[in-house]
Amino acid sequence: MTSVEKTGNRRLTPQELESFGAEMDAIRQRIIADLGEEDAAYIRGIVKKQRAFEAIGRALFYLPPAWPLAVASLSVSKILDNMEIGHNVMHGQYDWMGDPALNSRMYEWDNVCPSEQWKYSHNYIHHTFTNILGKDRDIGYGILRMDEDQPWHPYYLGNPLYAFLLMVFFEWGVAFHDLEVENLVAGRRTLEENRPLHAGIMRKVKRQAVKDYVLFPLLTGPLFPLTLAGNATANLIRNIWAFNIIFCGHFPAGVASFTPEECEEETSGHWYYRQLLGSANITGGRLFHIMSGNLSHQIEHHLFPDLPARRYPQIAAEVREICERYGLAYNTGRLSTQLLSVAKKICRFALPGQGSRRRVHEPAAETAMAA
């Protein structure tokens, strides 16, 4: 991530920010007024498919030759549950339905992170302070250096390794995210502050582990080890998929980061502006968008986090047209392009340097030094 100037984007005048925000508000109002049967039928259809994939996956473990199919089916179930259903339901996208099964306050996902804690760190911290350095803890998740303005330290030589481990153990990374380990190490947080979170995490971890690593394997009798390995593989596949989609959301080249000073007393127009420049999309077909929980429309999601995700593809062209009119980049690309860009960044920031924002702001000093 880089400052707005270095991404090649322009700063909007206060008047432009206001009208930009008004155009976004208009899209939002229009969609909200239109919510209804179709959105309800869509999410219920996805839930039905997810439950079916889960039941089929669990059942196929009784047929050893079908093991790869069982793993695939269970992986799809977990990905749908976490992304198109869990992530979006917990954003309150379907709260207007009044259905307790699809309510952000009640929904619990098939993941070791307790939904209550995730909603705080994600809905509140990440979506409010998106890409504000020092405030958005999703920048590098406290363990990676993903922005040139994060000061370098020899620890970051392990950046690619940490990213790989985070990918493999992604659901655990998400679960422990709220413990703010990096702040514990830095002495900005005490163990005492974490204590209330422990019980929630342990309870959820226990439930998930008992289900996937004890009960379902036991139910398959002599096939216990195969089922156990299958469940672990499904969790792993979900981890890898979710990590890759999510890392393409904010870390590809061209995504801007902001300083807290830039966002002081922020207007709603600037909030939209920051969400737009702080996010990146991935192109793909309908199935790809569903499997990514429509986080492939990260830009639309960050502009309108509480609108049902199936609406994002519908409004994407309009959002893009508005961006073009204001001369703002609409960061999008194929999965392979965005992933490569993220991987490069992970490796590049393992090493010191790569400039700092100060130099951009004080070109005179740089010139003087060069001279």
Next chain:
Amino acid sequence: MSVDLAGRILRSRAVAALTSPHGVDRYLEQVNPMWAAHEVRARVVDVHREVDVAGHPVVTTLTLQPTSTWRGHRAGQHVSVGVEMDGARRTTRVFTISSPDSRPGDRFTITVRGNPAAPGRASVSTFLAERARPGTLVHLSQAEGDFVLPDRVPERLLLISGGSGITPVMSMLRSLQRRTHRGRVTFLHYAPDPDRLIFARELEEIRHTGHGVEVSVLHPSQGDPYLSPAFLDRLVPDHRDVLTYACGPATLVEAVQQAYAGSDRLRVEWFKPPRTGGVAGGAVEFARSGQRVANDGRTLLEQAESAGLQPESGCRMGICFSCTTRKREGVVRNVLTGETSALPEEEIRICVSTAEGDCALDL
């Protein structure tokens, strides 16, 4: 396999662990919405128009076939009914059950008058009274409420109702008929006019054939006397010593309360909780939205709405739990019971809670 055994297995800890985190009902409903282990749902199996007079709200009796999770009800109890309407939005309201006592899994009826909705809000009662069809699925709570007959019904009983307040006492009367109660029952009902009398034919039948049941249906708009202590004295001379159930509009219930002058034989059911204002003072903090307002003594739901928040709510009388909110700290008083509670991190129903001084809510 008996239904009971199936239910016990589905409600077991093992099944809960296997279906975690969603719970077994989230899987059963995918196969058949009438299968449930915990939740209660019902299908409408019969629709009967009680009153259909042009220019007045329709009154309809719906027969409901509940899921096997329905634990039955005692005459006089009510149930929360959630329906999906107007763009898949589920809305929940409370209705009194009009059929006699039911056992677990038994069919029962609710009798609904289609009250017009407040502006901008869909009306559950209008939907149920006018648009429900056999096959319509509704979401239920268990039966609730302690406006019920005692296990041992005394020799004499007085049932007083007004308008659609007739439903709980009708349920009682029907239960008494079924239980072959041998004492004397006085059934006094106030209706706006004869054309719009709910259960007219059944009341007429009971008047003629019911043993020991005295049915009086009065229409004050046509010159019949209003309820007064003197009138009650004539109808049931020692009424203060007779177990009495009264349900109806506030004016009627208040008149009955006056006539009973604090007698412990009177049971009343309000359609709306009494407006007992709480004590103003201190501040109410809505922590999630970062708002802080001076506590004006009204219910926390009303204060949250005045502050521009839109917390979920349903019955607004402490029954449906839609408005349940986490109280972070502070002392709150339940306006229905008068009980106060100072527990931190407590789930409260904000529609029937007032703050006693400072209070912080997770809203």
